[in-house]
Amino acid sequence: MDLASKLEKLSLQLVQKQDYLYSVTVGFERLESLLLSFLNEFGYITLDSINCRDDLEDGFFTITYCLQTKDRDHVVMVQTKIQRENASLPTMHTIWPQAEIMEREMHEMFGVDFPGHPTLIDFALEYWDNMPPLRRDFDTLEYVNSMNPFREQRGDALDAKEEMKKKREAKKAAKLKAQQEAEAKAALEAKNNPSDEVKNEE
Amino acid sequence: MKNNLKNTIKIFHGPQHPGITGNMSVELDLLGETIKRAQTHVGYLHRGFEKLVERRTVVQAFTIVCRICVPEPDPNEENFARAVENLAGLEISEKAKYIRTMVLEMQRLATMFLWMGGQAGSIGLGLIPQWSVCDRDYMLDLFEELTGGRVYHMYAFPGGVRRDLPEGFLDKLSDLLDYYEKRIIVYNNTFFDNVIFKKRAIGVGVVNRDEVLKNGYVGQTMRACGIQKDVRKDMPYLMYDKLDFDIPIQQDGDVYARAIVRRDEMLQSIRILRQIIKQMPKEGDILQKIPKHRKFKLPADDTYVQTESARGAMSYYMAGDGSEKIRRMQVRGPSLVHAYTLLEKLLVDSELADVAMTMNSLGICPPEIER
Amino acid sequence: MAIDVKGVLSPLSAIGTLFEHPRTLTYPEVKKDIPIGYRGFHINNLETCVGCASCEEICMNDAIDMIHPDKEYNVKNTSGCIPRIDYGRCCWCSLCTDVCPPGSLKLDNICTHADCDPDNFLYMPKNHKNIGEEAS
Numbered sequence: 001m002d003l004a005s006k007l008e009k010l011s012l013q014l015v016q017k018q019d020y021l022y023s024v025t026v027g028f029e030r031l032e033s034l035l036l037s038f039l040n041e042f043g044y045i046t047l048d049s050i051n052c053r054d055d056l057e058d059g060f061f062t063i064t065y066c067l068q069t070k071d072r073d074h075v076v077m078v079q080t081k082i083q084r085e086n087a088s089l090p091t092m093h094t095i096w097p098q099a100e101i102m103e104r105e106m107h108e109m110f111g112v113d114f115p116g117h118p119t120l121i122d123f124a125l126e127y128w129d130n131m132p133p134l135r136r137d138f139d140t141l142e143y144v145n146s147m148n149p150f151r152e153q154r155g156d157a158l159d160a161k162e163e164m165k166k167k168r169e170a171k172k173a174a175k176l177k178a179q180q181e182a183e184a185k186a187a188l189e190a191k192n193n194p195s196d197e198v199k200n201e202e
Numbered sequence: 203m204k205n206n207l208k209n210t211i212k213i214f215h216g217p218q219h220p221g222i223t224g225n226m227s228v229e230l231d232l233l234g235e236t237i238k239r240a241q242t243h244v245g246y247l248h249r250g251f252e253k254l255v256e257r258r259t260v261v262q263a264f265t266i267v268c269r270i271c272v273p274e275p276d277p278n279e280e281n282f283a284r285a286v287e288n289l290a291g292l293e294i295s296e297k298a299k300y301i302r303t304m305v306l307e308m309q310r311l312a313t314m315f316l317w318m319g320g321q322a323g324s325i326g327l328g329l330i331p332q333w334s335v336c337d338r339d340y341m342l343d344l345f346e347e348l349t350g351g352r353v354y355h356m357y358a359f360p361g362g363v364r365r366d367l368p369e370g371f372l373d374k375l376s377d378l379l380d381y382y383e384k385r386i387i388v389y390n391n392t393f394f395d396n397v398i399f400k401k402r403a404i405g406v407g408v409v410n411r412d413e414v415l416k417n418g419y420v421g422q423t424m425r426a427c428g429i430q431k432d433v434r435k436d437m438p439y440l441m442y443d444k445l446d447f448d449i450p451i452q453q454d455g456d457v458y459a460r461a462i463v464r465r466d467e468m469l470q471s472i473r474i475l476r477q478i479i480k481q482m483p484k485e486g487d488i489l490q491k492i493p494k495h496r497k498f499k500l501p502a503d504d505t506y507v508q509t510e511s512a513r514g515a516m517s518y519y520m521a522g523d524g525s526e527k528i529r530r531m532q533v534r535g536p537s538l539v540h541a542y543t544l545l546e547k548l549l550v551d552s553e554l555a556d557v558a559m560t561m562n563s564l565g566i567c568p569p570e571i572e573r
Numbered sequence: 574m575a576i577d578v579k580g581v582l583s584p585l586s587a588i589g590t591l592f593e594h595p596r597t598l599t600y601p602e603v604k605k606d607i608p609i610g611y612r613g614f615h616i617n618n619l620e621t622c623v624g625c626a627s628c629e630e631i632c633m634n635d636a637i638d639m640i641h642p643d644k645e646y647n648v649k650n651t652s653g654c655i656p657r658i659d660y661g662r663c664c665w666c667s668l669c670t671d672v673c674p675p676g677s678l679k680l681d682n683i684c685t686h687a688d689c690d691p692d693n694f695l696y697m698p699k700n701h702k703n704i705g706e707e708a709s
Binding site: 156160168 | 624625626629638639640641651652653654659691695
């Protein structure tokens with residue numbers, strides 16, 4: 001592919017992921033210049049979306065810019081990693097107007113800062129004072145439990161695994177008991193008429 | 203622009219307004235009847251799907267993606283299923299591919315009928331919504347038979363589809379298509395050729411052709427400006443490369459052009475469905491065997507899939523991390539850019555009465571903006 | 574400016590529909606038959622239910638509880654429990670019926686339930702004896 005050799009000159013590698021999907025990983029320092037050269041030199045004029053992924057265990061966000069040419073016959077993902085703490089990205093809204101709203105959403109959902117962005121106001125959550133909700137250390141269940149009490153009506157629910165264990169033990173105990181009873185009965189019978197067995201054998 | 207905001211009245215158009223396409227509001231600054239500034243507000247329908255998916259296994263997450271856009275759930279299901287298939291390396295059978303393509307096209311028709319109701323209702327043609335919602339219901343009846351649900355189908359599963367075609371289904375579909383072809387002539391007479399619609403719609407909401415590609419406008423908004431692009435042709439998925447269809451375009455870029463593009467697309471959908479009915483394989487697996495839901499693990503990789511929904515390209519970004527849960531699923535529907543970047547610009551200097559009509563013709567679906 | 578004669582006259586063809594039979598009106602009332610595969614309320618064949626709690630595990634809404642039945646229906650029931658569904662939470666995705674190992678839990682095509690007491694939304698699946706046999 002033509003793009004691969006162009007990127008090789010910038011010492012970047014183009015990876016084909018699917019039939020119509022390519023990706024290139026770039027360091028944070030070169031992100032802005034690479035996006036500009038994608039737009040101006042390589043002809044990738046459409047910014048389709050900006051995605052953010054929270055890699056909590058490794059301590060960074062993975063940002064993906066999805067770009068398309070005017071033919072719209074394939075997608076190139078430009079990926080970069082930024083630190084989770086005090087995350088900040090260059091704003092692209094002067095180049096792509098639609099980046100304004102995507103960055104506003106990312107600011108609200110992940111807490112990524114965009115210096116120079118004109119409207120970093122609330123997007124969907126109004127008066128939200130907790131941590132940005134799409135960060136993976138935000139626990140939805142805990143938050144919901146602290147906000148809304150559950151209805152107290154399903155207290156009779158049983159743990160099926162426990163019940164299985166109980167039933168199995170009960171069955172074993174019953175079996176054991178039955179066995180003991182049968183043995184005792186047999187012993188009793190043998191005591192009462194000891195000649196029976198002998199007769200049967202004959 | 204801010205200097206002009208003297209002596210204006212502020213009006214919130216929505217979230218409770220019959221002319222709005224869902225639970226969102228447009229804050230308008232009016233000077234008389236003319237809009238001087240428009241600002242979109244969402245947040246009335248935030249359900250946090252992208253967060254909910256993180257807590258669920260792949261199989262469990264599958265059932266909530268269809269709720270992301272209520273009028274057309276199937277492109278969401280298709281996107282989700284295809285993203286999982288890409289990540290997990292699943293191949294689906296030819297019959298499953300055909301069935302999925304069929305469901306997508308049926309959904310496109312159903313959505314177009316609903317759109318037609320909204321578009322006509324927003325300019326006061328009360329008759330058309332009555333008819334078109336009724337016609338959409340016939341399609342929902344077929345969905346009910348095929349998938350078990352009228353609106354939320356939960357049908358396209360990673361690895362295929364969940365149920366086989368019922369007996370005689372294709373004949374019923376064929377009959378319905380005959381009926382639809384007749385109905386579209388009626389809609390032509392009463393709606394698309396209607397002088398009231400033409401007078402209201404021509405020259406309103408004109409999208410600037412130069413900014414379409416750069417700003418990422420998709421679907422009918424793009425095709426009504428004369429740009430012949432469609433994900434089904436450019437990046438064919440499922441069976442679309444084996445089906446014969448055209449991409450209708452118009453040149454004017456106004457509300458009327460978008461309506462005509464949609465009508466032509468309905469005819470193309472009927473054409474595609476007729477081919478599918480002919481080519482549908484009789485035998486074949488419908489669902490590939492996948493591991494149990496606790497053992498179905500996604501590799502640590504990411505993917506990006508696009509599907510042409512009835513309102514434009516809808517994309518999903520999905521990343522796994524080697525566990526049974528999805529690390530990140532991001533939805534990028536056509537509405538996000540249309541409702542903010544485009545609508546806020548289009549509404550300036552237009553009339554108050556045209557707001558609902560413009561919104562409808564852009565195909566804005568609020569549940570998909572905020573997810 | 575020329576008058577759009579076609580645009581004025583063609584919508585008048587809608588008058589013709591006045592003489593058609595309305596599609597939405599069925600009088601006397603005809604109930605629509607619900608197709609076989611409809612995802613309605615749950616039914617459970619208690620004679621084959623093994624109490625494995627697969628349905629409880631896969632339900633992403635935590636709608637299913639395992640509880641003791643009033644009497645023992647199936648001797649082979651490993652836990653002695655049967656599922657009960659909270660219809661305040663159920664989304665009728667039918668994943669629970671997909672994973673059911675003996676195929677005893679099914680969705681019926683009955684789909685109406687109205688009650689003013691939210692506690693009555695805890696729904697005990699109706700015991701349908703012959704479902705397992707029909708399926709097999």
